[in-house]
Amino acid sequence: MSKTIAVVGATGAQGGSVARAFLKLDGWKVRAITRNTGSDNAKKLASEGAEVVSANADDEASLLKAFEGINVVFAVTNFWEHLFTGSSPDESGVKEAEQAKKLARAASQTSSLEHYVWSTLPSAKALTNGKFPVPHLDYKAEVDDWIRSDLPDLHAKTTYLILGFYPNNFANFPNVKPFEIPGSWGKWVQILPTSASAVIPVSGDINITPGLYTRQIVAKPELTKGKYVDISPEILTFGEMLKQYGEVTGRQTAYIQVSAEDFTSVWGVGGKEMADQFAFGEQFKDGWGSASSITKEDLGIKDDEWPSFKQTLESMKDQL
Numbered sequence: 037m038s039k040t041i042a043v044v045g046a047t048g049a050q051g052g053s054v055a056r057a058f059l060k061l062d063g064w065k066v067r068a069i070t071r072n073t074g075s076d077n078a079k080k081l082a083s084e085g086a087e088v089v090s091a092n093a094d095d096e097a098s099l100l101k102a103f104e105g106i107n108v109v110f111a112v113t114n115f116w117e118h119l120f121t122g123s124s125p126d127e128s129g130v131k132e133a134e135q136a137k138k139l140a141r142a143a144s145q146t147s148s149l150e151h152y153v154w155s156t157l158p159s160a161k162a163l164t165n166g167k168f169p170v171p172h173l174d175y176k177a178e179v180d181d182w183i184r185s186d187l188p189d190l191h192a193k194t195t196y197l198i199l200g201f202y203p204n205n206f207a208n209f210p211n212v213k214p215f216e217i218p219g220s221w222g223k224w225v226q227i228l229p230t231s232a233s234a235v236i237p238v239s240g241d242i243n244i245t246p247g248l249y250t251r252q253i254v255a256k257p258e259l260t261k262g263k264y265v266d267i268s269p270e271i272l273t274f275g276e277m278l279k280q281y282g283e284v285t286g287r288q289t290a291y292i293q294v295s296a297e298d299f300t301s302v303w304g305v306g307g308k309e310m311a312d313q314f315a316f317g318e319q320f321k322d323g324w325g326s327a328s329s330i331t332k333e334d335l336g337i338k339d340d341e342w343p344s345f346k347q348t349l350e351s352m353k354d355q356l
């Protein structure tokens with residue numbers, strides 16, 4: 037008999053990758069959860085074979101209904117949607133955490149559930165003794181603590197995913213995307229509030245790796261339930277990422293470090309959130325002080341299966 041994975045965020049980056057990985061997998065059906073079954077992405081998923089179901093992370097009853105009979109749930113929340121629609125960073129975190137708790141509560145009440153895969157992030161606040169709080173990380177991590185304390189049965193079925201920085205941000209995150217300085221004879225610059233030598237965990241192609249890892253996490257429940265898994269097959273410096281961008285595009289590049297204040301004055305609240313994340317990241321030399329001990333090799337992921345930062349940029353060259 038086939039199994040079903042319900043994918044929250046299936047019309048987006050992480051969930052889209054998970055939905056497409058399971059649509060290709062023998063013995064699996066995909067239930068794609070969206071607020072708008074009529075969107076282009078929802079229609080595309082339906083045409084690819086997904087059952088597209090309407091539910092909203094603000095509405096627990098709709099989630100309970102959408103999870104009926106499923107075996108696995110993949111869940112992601114979107115901090116940035118709250119931030120970019122007028123909420124402050126802390127208000128955005130509170131709203132994100134409320135949605136994440138509704139998702140977890142609905143999953144915990146689903147008797148058919150075998151495995152819950154929750155896309156979280158590490159607690160910057162806890163890892164730096166309160167010195168470098170980062171709302172889009174910290175509020176997710178608080179939900180992890182709450183699942184462990186308030187929903188222990190769900191915790192026993194949960195894998196906590198930690199996604200690194202998407203290479204795809206170089207194409208579609210305006211404050212990360214390099215741009216040509218007019219009159220500079222073809223110099224493309226990236227202006228960020230962190231050192232070129234600072235490191236960041238990088239996720240591999242966001243359209244591929246969440247699906248690939250979730251497939252293997254679900255295939256190895258004895259290894260992954262109750263555990264953290266990092267999706268950061270590479271750890272790169274900002275300088276190295278821009279160098280590889282230059283190699284892919286054939287452009288001359290320059291990296292310019294600015295202060296958090298200057299970055300925020302240009303990009304507003306979204307710029308401050310990123311500057312805070314980078315300040316937290318600078319405290320670590322090898323990633324984000326992750327709690328994960330499970331490697332991609334433990335999961336049985338082969339090196340030719342995950343597109344590296346450079347391969348991802350190659351595949352989206354027309355959008356750079």
Ligand SMILES: NC(=O)c1ccc[n+]([C@@H]2O[C@H](COP(=O)([O-])OP(=O)(O)OC[C@H]3O[C@@H](n4cnc5c(N)ncnc54)[C@H](OP(=O)(O)O)[C@@H]3O)[C@@H](O)[C@H]2O)c1
Binds near residue numbers: 044047075091202205
């Ligand atoms: N950018 C990075 O480098 C990076 C790295 C690590 C982690 N992250 C985290 O990734 C998260 C965003 O994930 P993503 O990149 O996959 O987002 P995305 O591509 O923007 O997609 C967001 C998805 O969330 C769904 N969604 C939003 N609100 C919903 C609600 N109330 N009920 C049901 N579904 C809802 C949307 O579905 P519909 O619109 O169809 O309803 C959509 O499918 C953020 O929280 C961010 O902190 C980002």
